[in-house]
Amino acid sequence: MSNPDDLDDGLVYDFDSQQEVEIEANGNDGLQKRPIQDDDDEKEVKETSEGESERPMSKRQKKLQKKSKFIEKKKEESQYIVSQRKSIPTSSPEKIIEYLTALIREKNPDLSALELEELYFKKKDFLSTEKFDTERKLTDFSTFMQKFSVAPKKIVFSMSNIRVADVYRSLNGGKNCVKLFSKSKLKDDIATVERLLGDSSKKSKNSNDSFYFIATPTRMQKIIEETELLFQGKEKLDIILDASYLDPKDNTILSFENAVVLCQVLKTFLNKKSSVKILLY
Template sequence: MRLANSDPSQMPETMKHGGDDLEDDFVLDETVALSEDEEVETIAHLDDEDVFVDAGDDEADENGGGTDEDADEEESTKVDDAAVAKKRKRREKEKERKKRKIAETVEKSEGLTSAQPPHQLSSYLASMQAKSFPKLSALELEDLRIPESAIVDTTSWTSSRTLDELVEFITKVLPSLRLRLAQKSKSNGAPTLIYVAGAALRVADVTRVLKNNKLQGDKGGDVAKLFAKHFKLSQHVSYLKRTKIGAAAGTPGRLGKLLNETDALSVSALSHIILDVTYKDPKNRSLLDIPETRDEVFQTVLNNELVLKGIKEGKIQVVLF
């Protein structure tokens, strides 16, 4: 760098950047972590455009000052570096989206567990249920078993079971659900559909699909996005008590707490529960392969007194997607 006896006052002023305060309104983030049971933290994130340029006055004084030309050159270089970093961040996000896309199993339907007939699915669910209740006797397990009559026969669906096909799947295989989703519930916090997914990121993806106008029409209720990461239970309770929802997508942990520890999530209008069992995470595990989520499904969601009663009485149908 060429040194000159310049007046330090001619140096460009240091740019100051500050993160925006997080909004207080109950608006769910589009980007969420896979873990759902961590405590809420307030984290300030820098925008992609946040760029720090210019050395401080102390550094300029120490080097004997610099010319305006040198300062402009340094600033230009740092801005260029920031642009490169921004492009790299965009590429990383694109790679992450592709990974999530690849993670959706695109096997042939006939090879999927979820594509089996109801009697086989009933046995499958019973075997998974036994793993969640290892101390119960065979007779006690039978009382908790999801009956074959409560499981929807989806064998007519031969296409892949990915989120790209979910709207068409509901339209063709679950026509009564599609009609109900297009109608607004009479009560707050009372969905006609509960969609159980294994991770917060997956819940966010499912929620976007369920908001499709082909399902909701002009009168359908809101789609609740329910997971623990970033949101306290009290926030979801407040949201549900003031909102008419048509569907609720959530992780089994948060759904279980809302069903068993609060009165905010009502099953009065509930007609379908979809278990997201075809989707595999990056470790090739499904909702019922992971011990923690499997236990939460059977111990807190399907074992809820009102949910189990509705299933046994034929008012609530279970769907494996």
């Protein structure tokens, strides 16, 4: 039996050493020929492409990349700090104390542990306002006060003169509010406090009446250095920190430059006045 592989059909099968592929040309009876590309040619193209992509960066490119990473990292850190500041007013008293303790330690690096202990706040100093789940804007400040504050006298601390005026307007101003800030002369503010608190015969006998002293920490510090009237009496006193407001630099009253003054004033009231509670709005 003959082997099909050995078939002798009289035809000559002669292949050229350079292989060619015949491709029909559209609209042409003839044939176009192209040589088959060697594997070595493909490998050379691939290596060239990879070589270009793996080319080392210049010093300028490295510097720009490093700067970009640094900026992104700083942005993330800034966003975290802002989110933390926003969360403090709605936090538990424990979280608030933790934040203030860190602030006091940071601002008083030269004090001993015993001296720092005298500056720290306690849980009993604060009233929790966690349950107030409405966004803390000035339009809802009156509602907040009605829900959480029952003291006949209230001190509201805001971080700037402009903010003091804004809070004053949110409470409709009038007879139950007074602004204490540097736009007025210090002697006039002291006279106002003495007029409102000094004459016991003019004090309201209605326990439901409330009065607001709206002040910056620095102005209140100067007032209590001159008069003790705000510490007198056994009635309750609520101190409200306008802590949800962020200024253009994303600072709050707990992080701005006079935050230490605020802590000092708060401790003075806690030490000299009975029945004082601090609330954060």
